Amino acid sequence: MRARLGSLLFGGSCFLCRGSASALLCAACDADLPRLAAERCPRCALPSPRGETCGRCLAHPPHYDATVAALSYAFPADALVHALKFRGELALAPLLAGLLSESIDSGADYLLPVPLSRERLRQRGYNQALEIARHLRRGRLLVDACERSRDTAPQLELPYQERRRNVRGCFIAKRAFDGAVVALVDDVMTTGATLDEMARTLKAAGASRVVNWVVTRTLLDA
Numbered sequence: 619m620r621a622r623l624g625s626l627l628f629g630g631s632c633f634l635c636r637g638s639a640s641a642l643l644c645a646a647c648d649a650d651l652p653r654l655a656a657e658r659c660p661r662c663a664l665p666s667p668r669g670e671t672c673g674r675c676l677a678h679p680p681h682y683d684a685t686v687a688a689l690s691y692a693f694p695a696d697a698l699v700h701a702l703k704f705r706g707e708l709a710l711a712p713l714l715a716g717l718l719s720e721s722i723d724s725g726a727d728y729l730l731p732v733p734l735s736r737e738r739l740r741q742r743g744y745n746q747a748l749e750i751a752r753h754l755r756r757g758r759l760l761v762d763a764c765e766r767s768r769d770t771a772p773q774l775e776l777p778y779q780e781r782r783r784n785v786r787g788c789f790i791a792k793r794a795f796d797g798a799v800v801a802l803v804d805d806v807m808t809t810g811a812t813l814d815e816m817a818r819t820l821k822a823a824g825a826s827r828v829v830n831w832v833v834t835r836t837l838l839d840a
């Protein structure tokens with residue numbers, strides 16, 4: 619799996635179009651990335667007129683306080699996330715972290731990658747969220763401060779309404795977060811139910827503010 623890293627780093631060709639490139643992506647593919655427009659809800663990062671808090675966040679405020687997302691979960695950003703997550707293309711982690719970092723304008727006391735269950739971590743061999751968080755350097759990285767208490771069905775396989783129930787109580791904070799500002803790092807945010815549950819857990823453990831830092835955001839209602 620990790621052997622692919624070498625060809626990526628030294629092949630001199632763009633990861634997406636295979637044209638010649640001095641970085642992982644050629645300039646044209648980099649320019650084609652679906653960067654998100656500025657007018658988004660500061661809380662959930664979905665499009666909202668004039669960048670105001672959206673109706674859904676006003677009606678049902680999530681436990682997280684803000685969301686920073688770099689890209690829409692659309693081609694080719696979805697292909698990059700997929701390759702990092704399922705094909706072991708770990709060399710994409712610094713690229714995706716760099717794109718995310720460009721969108722972040724604040725710091726945090728702690729960076730927490732959204733954890734995988736032990737079983738999934740064993741299957742995959744790495745946590746893609748941790749691989750991204752390693753390269754952010756915008757707060758102290760805590761690797762085991764929050765764990766999954768149980769395996770949950772993959773959120774993508776569930777209807778929207780069931781996702782919240784699926785993750786309810788699935789995280790355990792392993793330390794106190796007295797007054798801390800915590801940033802949750804993940805590769806993709808879909809309904810936000812997982813991040814909301816993690817934020818709920820960390821606030822119960824004392825965090826004063828929880829923000830989501832995600833590389834990609836799905837923009838369609840699932």
Ligand SMILES: [Zn+2]
Pocket residue numbers: 632633634635636637643644645646647648
């Ligand atoms: Zn290219």
Ligand SMILES: [Zn+2]
Pocket residue numbers: 659660661662663664671672673674675676
């Ligand atoms: Zn919102």
